[in-house]
Amino acid sequence: MKFLFAILVLGYLPQALATDLTGAGSTFVYPIIAKWADTYKKGNGTSINYQSIGSGGGIKQIEAKTVDFGASDMPLKPEELKKEGLVQFPLVNGGLVAIVNIPGIEDQKMKLTGDILAELFLGKITQWNDPKIVALNPDLKLPKLEISIVHRADGSGTSFIWTNYLSKVSPEWKTKVGEGTAVNWPVGVGGKGNEGVASFVKQTSGSIGYVEYAYALQNKLISTQMKNKAGQMVKPSLESFQAASASAEWAKADQFFLVLTDAPGKTSWPIAGTTFVIMQQNQLKPEQGKEAIKFFTWAYHHGEAQAKELQYVPLPANVVKLVEKAWTQIKF
DSSP states (O other): OHHHHHHHHHTOOOGGGOOOEEEEEOSTTHHHHHHHHHHHHHHHOOOEEEEEOOHHHHHHHHHTTOSSEEEESSOOOHHHHHHHTEEEEEEEEEEEEEEEEOTTOOTTTOEEOHHHHHHHHHTOOOBTTOHHHHHHOTTSOOOOOBOEEEEESSOOHHHHHHHHHHHHHOHHHHHHTOOSSSOOOSSOEEESHHHHHHHHHHHSTTEEEEEEHHHHHHTTOEEOEEEOTTSOEEOOSHHHHHHHHTTOOGGGSGGGOOOOTTOOSTTOOSSEEEEEEEEESBOSSHHHHHHHHHHHHHHHHHOHHHHHHTTOBOOOHHHHHHHHHHGGGOBO
């Protein structure tokens, strides 16, 4: 009785009775999950404790059943999902951008191509006044400045999207490095999370890295234009991310296994990606599982405006219906 009295007086609630949620993974999607979680708690009272630890960590934690959901920008293959007893579904689309710190260069003025990006990250282009970059940017005053490469140090879905794109546009990159959440980077220094890469680039003159676009905006970093699959130079924007997302054929994707990089279309952003939520098919904590589905339902139907504010692309209604149908696989 004394213990119960203490609980009532101090306002503590046994953890077993709480419906608060835990999630972990993708730093790519952290800005919008944090925004949604704050709004959802105010309206529904449920707290979402999301750890922005990278997609690799999120996959490990959901496999170990230590969180209610994981989030990854690298989709798991259907056979992997079946082996681990998992279900995945897309949450939101977005875009990765190259960010640079070059004296005198303004936001979205520099132009880059996939070939040049690959050569930069292979360590083959080492100065910003390299003839290949100058030829692409005749109107810019590019300094003779050593290039510092910044990549992710942790297991990262953002790195998967980046290296998947480079593997599509550069045979040399595909052969020498390949794609994955973690690769053997030929050159550069590593930052933890999108946050770490953004911080390194902001502090290092001559640097180039890659982050989800919301991080570039929030940190007032300089992003670049990119040449897309149609041969057009495009700027990172909600519109160019939407154009890339429009090509996705989710209905044909087995267990939503789909990657958006190098999408067709004259206005498509070439380095677009998706964050996937991963959950246990057989829920050990049914109340938490049901609450997670309620949160994602709310995000799909009421979180579109906030997603667009941060330059994320909400899923269209027909894809949301596919996701809601896929939730029947989850057993409570």
